[in-house]
Amino acid sequence: MTYATLTADNEDMHVAYEAGIETARGWLGAEIAAPGDDSPGDPVEVTSPADPAVVIARVRAASPAAIEKAMEDARAAAPEWAGRSWQDRMAVIRKVGDLISEYSNELAALVTMEVGKNRLEALGDVEEAAVFFRYYADQMEANEGYDRPMDSLTAAEKTRSVLKPHGVWAVIAPFNFPAALAAGPAAAALLTGNTVVLKPSVQGSHTAWRIYQILLKAGVPEGAVQFLPGGDEVGKAVVGHREVDGITFTGSYAVGMSILRDSTAAGYPKPVVAEMGGKNPTIVAASADLDKAAQGVARSAFGFSGQKCSACSRVYVDASVHDEFLAKLAAKAEEVTPADPLERDTFMGPVIDADAVARFEKAVNHARESGRVVAGGEVLQGTDGFPGHYVQATVVGNLRSDDWLFAEELFVPFVAVTAVDSLDEAMARANETPLGLTAGFFSGDDAEIDWFLDTIHAGVVYVNRPAGATTGAWPGVQPFGGWKGSGSSGKAGGGLYYLGLYLREQSQSVVS
Numbered sequence: 198m199t200y201a202t203l204t205a206d207n208e209d210m211h212v213a214y215e216a217g218i219e220t221a222r223g224w225l226g227a228e229i230a231a232p233g234d235d236s237p238g239d240p241v242e243v244t245s246p247a248d249p250a251v252v253i254a255r256v257r258a259a260s261p262a263a264i265e266k267a268m269e270d271a272r273a274a275a276p277e278w279a280g281r282s283w284q285d286r287m288a289v290i291r292k293v294g295d296l297i298s299e300y301s302n303e304l305a306a307l308v309t310m311e312v313g314k315n316r317l318e319a320l321g322d323v324e325e326a327a328v329f330f331r332y333y334a335d336q337m338e339a340n341e342g343y344d345r346p347m348d349s350l351t352a353a354e355k356t357r358s359v360l361k362p363h364g365v366w367a368v369i370a371p372f373n374f375p376a377a378l379a380a381g382p383a384a385a386a387l388l389t390g391n392t393v394v395l396k397p398s399v400q401g402s403h404t405a406w407r408i409y410q411i412l413l414k415a416g417v418p419e420g421a422v423q424f425l426p427g428g429d430e431v432g433k434a435v436v437g438h439r440e441v442d443g444i445t446f447t448g449s450y451a452v453g454m455s456i457l458r459d460s461t462a463a464g465y466p467k468p469v470v471a472e473m474g475g476k477n478p479t480i481v482a483a484s485a486d487l488d489k490a491a492q493g494v495a496r497s498a499f500g501f502s503g504q505k506c507s508a509c510s511r512v513y514v515d516a517s518v519h520d521e522f523l524a525k526l527a528a529k530a531e532e533v534t535p536a537d538p539l540e541r542d543t544f545m546g547p548v549i550d551a552d553a554v555a556r557f558e559k560a561v562n563h564a565r566e567s568g569r570v571v572a573g574g575e576v577l578q579g580t581d582g583f584p585g586h587y588v589q590a591t592v593v594g595n596l597r598s599d600d601w602l603f604a605e606e607l608f609v610p611f612v613a614v615t616a617v618d619s620l621d622e623a624m625a626r627a628n629e630t631p632l633g634l635t636a637g638f639f640s641g642d643d644a645e646i647d648w649f650l651d652t653i654h655a656g657v658v659y660v661n662r663p664a665g666a667t668t669g670a671w672p673g674v675q676p677f678g679g680w681k682g683s684g685s686s687g688k689a690g691g692g693l694y695y696l697g698l699y700l701r702e703q704s705q706s707v708v709s
């Protein structure tokens with residue numbers, strides 16, 4: 198099960214997932230706080246975006262004392278965890294992956310209820326979490342624990358390059374991949390010998406809490422992984438804490454940039470792996486298969502209600518095929534019927550909260566004033582059968598190519614389309630934003646494809662992909678990381694070079 202899975206016709210999968218729903222329903226309403234916190238914050242009800250009457254959890258923000266204790270415990274555990282052999286840590290990490298897969302159905306059902314993903318997307322989220330642990334373990338083994346001999350200047354000298362952990366690593370995880378984006382950075386940090394302080398999004402806390410419990414069950418020492426729930430204040434306290442040696446943040450460009458600016462507060466630069474937003478373009482050439490292009494854009498724009506940093510939100514189409522493509526995309530949008538994400542046939546569920554609905558309304562109102570709403574455009578929340586935060590899959594056109602809808606990340610099921618007179622114009626428009634996460638291209642011409650691959654400014658690119666024009670990366674298959682304002686490291690999660698971000702090099706020369 199990956200994000201590129203197109204159909205859900207496996208009956209055994211449905212039976213297992215529906216059994217997982219019953220298990221996950223037994224978890225609902227849990228109170229979630231930092232372990233051992235004697236004075237947590239007042240409970241905050243996390244409700245399902247599909248139905249606010251369903252309480253997923255009551256999350257209590259970690260107290261200042263709990264934050265201090267978590268940091269102290271993570272620091273105290275660091276020497277023992279780092280001192281284990283990489284083979285020992287690798288065995289524990291592989292067990293985590295196996296346990297996540299073992300509990301995948303109940304975890305996926307929880308993801309569906311907590312953030313509104315349909316069952317295919319939720320199962321993909323959970324299985325990606327498991328694959329991160331297995332893939333990174335494979336990378337650690339392939340690189341022999343990042344301990345390599347170097348050349349020597351004399352026969353008496355032995356020199357090695359050894360990559361060592363930084364110490365305490367903070368993982369700030371988002372709501373939209375509550376399993377995978379808590380698990381992936383935690384897997385990398387733990388495997389490389391760091392201890393981890395995990396701070397999930399409030400809407401995503403229950404899933405992250407279950408991942409935390411699996412880490413402990415697999416054999417990660419209690420001190421080596423800490424769980425700190427809460428909102429922005431807890432996040433700021435974690436990021437700015439003196440005991441934190443490195444940070445992985447996944448979220449908005451604005452917050453990511455603030456973390457990068459503040460990361461030198463200790464008096465020296467700390468490593469920050471900031472995975473930020475995207476305003477991801479697709480270019481459609483005159484030579485493209487328009488049916489495949491429309492399908493790929495629709496899946497990327499409307500999958501998980503557009504709430505992926507990789508979602509396709511702008512399309513530049515050769516003027517000669519613009520009208521035909523737009524009609525096909527509009528038809529795809531009109532086929533999307535928002536529904537309860539727990540239901541078997543649902544493709545698109547709700548958006549996450551009222552703020553997302555407000556962003557959607559603002560964008561639609563602007564499109565109606567400055568262009569044309571070609572499909573969708575309606576808020577369904579509050580209408581019959583839609584108790585949650587539901588909106589329609591929406592396609593807009595007839596906008597100026599410099600309109601802000603082509604520049605601002607919205608995180609809703611909304612895509613803007615415009616005609617261009619040449620591929621060069623399309624590329625200039627695609628590359629002009631400060632973000633560079635993913636991009637797609639549809640063409641039937643090999644020379645055009647080579648040109649696209651040579652010219653696009655994005656970290657993850659896809660050509661002629663109906664399963665997702667700009668979405669669907671998988672660990673070990675498509676490394677996922679952004680260029681420019683979409684990523685700080687130049688290396689991609691689920692790729693060959695990611696583990697090195699959690700390590701620092703030491704050159705060791707010993708003369709006998």
